[in-house]
Amino acid sequence: MLPSHALTDVSSTALGLGVSLAIGLLIGLERERNKHMGPMQAQAGVRTFPLLGLAGATACLIGDTAIYAAALFVTAVAIASYVRTNEKDPGVATEMAMLMTFLLGILSMSSPAFSAGLGVTVAILLASKYRLHLLSRKWLSGTELHDLLILAAASFVVLPLLPDRSLDPWDAFNPRRLWFLVVAVMSIASLGYLAMRALGTKFGLPIAGVASGFVSSTATIGTMAERARGTPSLAAAAASAAVISNVGTVAQLGVVIGLLSQALLRHLALPLLAAGSAAIIAAISTSWKSWNSGHDAAALAGERPFKMRAVLGFVSLLGGIMLASAILRSYLGKASLPWIMAVSGFADVHAAAASAAQAVSTGHIDLQQASWCVLAALASNSSLKCAIALSKGPQGYALRVVSGTLGVVAGFAVTLWLV
Known part of the structure; x- marks a missing residue:
């Protein structure tokens, strides 16, 4: 009978060999289906890759x-394969797949799970050839691809290089946390934009409103007011998009608060959920028929996922208000913070909420104080939205937007009070 350590060695070796064979079969099956017919057919297929x-x-x-x-x-076999097939297929996907299969076979002996995951990824990439070509050549415009590359650079190049510590004596300016907000805003805006592109105009109107709300719900309400005044038949549809932009505001509030203070996010989860639900209900009751009316939702959402200058301006405003609030709090005391947040909310509710969350994370205020600060900022920001709707839009539009916006604040306040 073999000792236990010998049995372990045998089982690990058998697992590695099995994974290497499975990876080769998976990639080989995909390559077999994509072979060129005739004398110039690719050399590697369902037998070659398992052997590799x-x-x-x-x-x-x-x-x-x-x-x-x-x-x-x-390497020699891959070169020979390319030389034989380059006239009809100048790509090197099969040759790279051969090299990857060989390397994954080596890796499977030490890290079988990791090797299996990479093998599946390689097979998916190979099988998605036509979809990826369609995505890069027809579905994505040059501007959209540019924005996607900026998002990738911000996430995987800039973010890891930034220090994760406060650089000021008031514990307000943390470069990595602020840049994480930049990445979060760009990601949320991109997801909303892509969802609108994928779903089309039937559901494009509410999605366009939500996506625009992530950038600026206040600006969305002003834009929709001008559209409603210029085209009265669109008043109900514009009001619906304007009201549902508050969902973007509430969702982004959750993101901003959660990135800076998980404890405050847990404390405000139900009030935020109630506020978002109130916005959705108000938007549906405002104009549910307009969602299927075929209006140009793309025009409401814009022509690109995000504008980098606007995102940087938004986060710069966040950082500036957070720093100013921390300085004022240090001189005026904790009791002044709700009033500071209410004033900050006129400029941007997310900045005020970020200041409250940052103060919680550094221990300067407790959760109850921070919650009322967020409510004060939301109320002041909502009052500004109502003023814009009343001053820029026609009466029917303004009444719909004001009632929906006040419903959002009421939902947050009542739930916070009950909690």
């Missing part, structure tokens, strides 16, 4: 010399 995976695993068992020799052989 097993070759990598076997070379790993033998040692470094075998890995180097097998790598040279696989």
